[in-house]
Amino acid sequence: MRRTLWAAALLGPPLAVSLVLFVGPLVYLFHVSLHEASQSELYGPGPTLANYAAILADPFYLTIIKRTLGTAAWILGLALLVGYPVAYFVALLPPRRRALVTLALLFPLMVSNVVRAYGWVAILGRRGVINTSLRDLGVIDAPLDLLFNQEAVVVGLLTILLPYMVISIANTLAALDRRYEEAAQALGAGPLRTFLHVTLPLSTPGVASGLLLVFLLTLSAYVTITLLGGPRSKLLVSLIFDSVVSFQWPLAAALAFTLLAIALALTGLILLVLRPQRVQGRG
Amino acid sequence: MRWGAWIRGLATALAFAVILCPILVVVLAAFSPTDYFVFPPPSLSLRWFAEFFRLDNMRNAFLLSLELALSSACIAATLGTFAALHLARRKGWVAAVLQALFLAPLVFPTIILGLALLLLYKSVGMPPLPGLILAHCVVGMPYCFRTVLGSVQSLDPALEEAGQSLGAGPLRTLFLVTLPLVWPGVLSGWLFAFIVSFGELNTALFLTGPGVTTLPIEIFSYLQFQGSQLVIAAASTLQIALIILMVAGIERVVGLGRIIRSR
Numbered sequence: 235m236r237r238t239l240w241a242a243a244l245l246g247p248p249l250a251v252s253l254v255l256f257v258g259p260l261v262y263l264f265h266v267s268l269h270e271a272s273q274s275e276l277y278g279p280g281p282t283l284a285n286y287a288a289i290l291a292d293p294f295y296l297t298i299i300k301r302t303l304g305t306a307a308w309i310l311g312l313a314l315l316v317g318y319p320v321a322y323f324v325a326l327l328p329p330r331r332r333a334l335v336t337l338a339l340l341f342p343l344m345v346s347n348v349v350r351a352y353g354w355v356a357i358l359g360r361r362g363v364i365n366t367s368l369r370d371l372g373v374i375d376a377p378l379d380l381l382f383n384q385e386a387v388v389v390g391l392l393t394i395l396l397p398y399m400v401i402s403i404a405n406t407l408a409a410l411d412r413r414y415e416e417a418a419q420a421l422g423a424g425p426l427r428t429f430l431h432v433t434l435p436l437s438t439p440g441v442a443s444g445l446l447l448v449f450l451l452t453l454s455a456y457v458t459i460t461l462l463g464g465p466r467s468k469l470l471v472s473l474i475f476d477s478v479v480s481f482q483w484p485l486a487a488a489l490a491f492t493l494l495a496i497a498l499a500l501t502g503l504i505l506l507v508l509r510p511q512r513v514q515g516r517g
Numbered sequence: 518m519r520w521g522a523w524i525r526g527l528a529t530a531l532a533f534a535v536i537l538c539p540i541l542v543v544v545l546a547a548f549s550p551t552d553y554f555v556f557p558p559p560s561l562s563l564r565w566f567a568e569f570f571r572l573d574n575m576r577n578a579f580l581l582s583l584e585l586a587l588s589s590a591c592i593a594a595t596l597g598t599f600a601a602l603h604l605a606r607r608k609g610w611v612a613a614v615l616q617a618l619f620l621a622p623l624v625f626p627t628i629i630l631g632l633a634l635l636l637l638y639k640s641v642g643m644p645p646l647p648g649l650i651l652a653h654c655v656v657g658m659p660y661c662f663r664t665v666l667g668s669v670q671s672l673d674p675a676l677e678e679a680g681q682s683l684g685a686g687p688l689r690t691l692f693l694v695t696l697p698l699v700w701p702g703v704l705s706g707w708l709f710a711f712i713v714s715f716g717e718l719n720t721a722l723f724l725t726g727p728g729v730t731t732l733p734i735e736i737f738s739y740l741q742f743q744g745s746q747l748v749i750a751a752a753s754t755l756q757i758a759l760i761i762l763m764v765a766g767i768e769r770v771v772g773l774g775r776i777i778r779s780r
Contacts, residue, residue, distance in 0.1 A: 240687040241603060245615075248600035248658065252618055255655045256625075259633035266636055276640060319528035326525075342536050344760045346716030346733045349753040352740060353539020356546055356554055356750070363542060363556045393535040400532065425521060447624065454628035457718045457737050471628055478632060478723065487636070490629045497626060 267487035277484050285488035295473070299496070301384070302469040306452050306500075308388045313399045313448050314441065316392075321403035321440070325410075332408065339397040347394055351461040354390045355381065358462075382464030390462040395451055399444035406440030407433075439510040446501055453497055470496070540757065547754035549747055565751035575752055578735035582715055583759075585646075585731060589653035590710035596654065597661025597710075598703050602695065605669035616666075623659040630655065631720035638724070645729040652720040657710030661703070668702025669695070701771040708767045712760055732756060 269280030289295045324335050342350065357363045358380040365377040380386065414436065418428040456471045463469070468476075470493050477486040546554040550562035569575050600619050604612055622630065631652070638648045676698065680690040696703075721731045730738075732752060739749045 237687070244599045244603040248596040248603075248619065248662075249615070251596055251651075251654060251658070255634065255637075255651055256622060256630065257618075259630070259637040262637055262640075263629070263633040276636060316528055316532055319525045320532045323525040323529045338533070339536070341760075341764070342540060344712045344716070344764070345540060345757055346718065346736075346753075348718055348733045348737045348740070349543060349716075349756055350539050352736065352749060352753060353541075353543045355740065356542045357539060361553055363554075366556055389535075393539065396532055396536055429521075450624050450626060454626035454719055456628055456722060457733075461737070461740055474628065474632065475722070478635070483636065486632060490632050493626060494629060 263487045264491060266484055267491050269484050271482055271484050285484050286492070288485075289488060289492055298468060298470055298473060299492075301467075302453070302471075303496070305384060305387060305391075305469060306449055309392050309395070309452050310445055310448060312388070312392050313396055314445065317396055317399035317444065318403055318441075320396075320400045321407055324400065324404040325407035332404075336401065336404070339400055342394075343397050347455065348457050348461070350394050351390055351458040354386065354393075354462055358386055381462060382466065384463065384467050386462040387459055387467055387469075390458050391452055391455055394455075394458060395448045398447040398451070402444035402447065403437060403440040406437045410436055436513055438508045439513050442504055442508045442510040445504050445508075449500060449504070450497055453493055543750050543753045544757065546747055547750035549750070552747075554747060554750070565747045566755075568748045569751040569755065572748065574730070575732075575735060575748065578730045578732045579752070579755065581646075581729065582732040585649055585653060586711045586714040589650045589657055589714045590707050592650070593654045593657035593710040594661045594703055594707040597658045597663075597706055598665045598699075600658075600662050601665035601669055602691070605666055606674065619662045620659050622655055623663075627656060627717075627719035628722070631723040634720060635723040645724065645726050649721065649724050649729070649731070652724055653710075653714040653717060656717060656720060657713050660709035660713060661706030664702045664706035664709070665699055668699035672698055704767060704771055708763060711763065715759070716756065 266277045267285055268282060269277035270282055270284060272278035324332055324339075327335060355362070359365070360377040360379075360381070362380070364380060365374070368374045369377070410433070414432050415428050418432045419425075423431065454471055456475055459467070459469050459472060460475075463472075470489065474486050474489045474493065477483075477489060542556075545556075545558065547565055548561040548563070549555065549558045550560050550564060551558070569579075597619075600615075604616055604619075634648065634652050634655075637643075672695070677690055677694055680694040681687075685693060716733055717731070718733050718737065721734050722737075725731055725734050733756075736749050736752050739746065
């Protein structure tokens with residue numbers, strides 16, 4: 235009896251906070267998304283699927299969704315391409331130095347994204363480091379427009395999120411049993427074949443969690459997208475914010491759940507393609 | 518495999534350059550003596566830091582962020598520790614569901630959480646500051662939960678059993694045996710909750726308002742509406758400096774390895 239009371243006293247407060255401030259608000263948000271807009275209240279009569287139908291029927295929204303997926307695909311591809319060799323480098327370091335390099339990768343993640351995006355504004359902007367340097371060298375006369383396009387968003391988000399990818403893959407690679415690779419090489423496989431048929435498949439849990447983290451954080455990176463992309467490179471998350479600013483609550487809620495549906499669908503796709511659960515004893 | 522090593526080395530150099538350069542540029546810009554950032558700066562000055570502390574809105578945002586991070590990290594660490602102590606030795610599907618629930622905000626798109634909380638707060642009339650503190654609790658709690666869970670699970674259960682068999686009740690066992698052994702986990706969880714709150718943008722974006730603004734949101738609105746004045750470089754540098762200070766302080770107490778593991 236006393237033990238159950240004790241267990242309830244420990245679980246009660248955190249569970250209450252999770253239910254009231256996490257699950258509850260999301261259920262309420264879904265409820266709001268199923269109602270019409272209202273001039274005076276948060277939402278009007280319902281239930282209706284009109285908000286979702288409007289999003290899916292509007293070519294403007296579909297263009298933005300396509301652009302969001304395209305941008306995310308670029309970021310994921312590049313993060314994997316650059317992140318994997320870096321993770322391999324980190325995983326091969328001796329433990330003490332690996333800890334220091336991991337700290338060097340963790341530190342940027344602790345700095346607010348707005349500061350890191352501002353760093354890119356200071357580098358790419360019209361009065362930024364690149365433009366002033368090129369002008370001083372006499373290469374250009376007028377500043378180049380490097381900011382406020384999709385490339386700037388990709389570069390900015392890629393560099394902001396890259397440490398997640400590197401750390402995820404490096405953790406799996408460092409925990410990997412080296413004897414598998416040695417066995418492959420003893421059986422006559424060259425370095426490339428060993429990598430493609432042994433190391434790469436065994437590291438899929440790290441690759442999957444890296445891709446998922448980067449993808450989910452890309453979807454909600456409103457501030458970075460706004461600062462680097464400007465008004466002409468808006469993504470889905472910008473539309474959520476815009477409809478909040480114009481007090482269209484049910485539309486904002488429906489857009490939020492559209493974003494969530496995309497997040498879930500792609501999470502499922504990544505897990506289905508990579509099947510990280512194949513690898514036993516993941517690190 | 519020679520060129521394999523070359524690719525790894527080159528990729529690592531490139532990655533660290535693009536990850537760290539933006540941060541270095543901001544810090545360098547903060548010490549500029551000029552009105553606009555000139556690269557390389559002709560000399561160094563503290564002019565923009567003085568300007569930062571002269572501006573009421575900047576100073577207030579800094580103090581509010583500090584207050585918010587401190588209070589939300591303390592609540593998040595307490596709740597996360599509770600949840601971890603409860604779940605550490607439990608198995609079965611209920612425990613698995615609860616664990617997934619407590620970890621979910623780590624990967625959940627926080628912008629949606631921000632919007633959901635904004636609607637909830639609007640319908641119950643929540644004042645802005647407590648609303649922000651609670652939002653940052655939800656965001657910070659998973660970090661504390663994860664670090665404490667790891668600490669408790671690596672603890673020998675015999676120690677707690679010994680305490681109980683010697684006649685200590687659950688509360689005395691907690692304070693005299695378990696907490697003294699897991700407090701490094703609690704402390705590093707607290708540190709992460711603090712840092713996450715101090716730089717958080719996505720829920721703060723919706724939940725801040727006139728008079729109640731955090732430093733990251735203040736920096737964001739300056740960048741959006743007033744152009745890149747160098748006072749925001751100073752604000753950003755102070756943000757970075759505080760994080761370095763906190764990490765260094767906690768590292769002295771609990772050690773580097775624990776901070777890295779508790780990511």
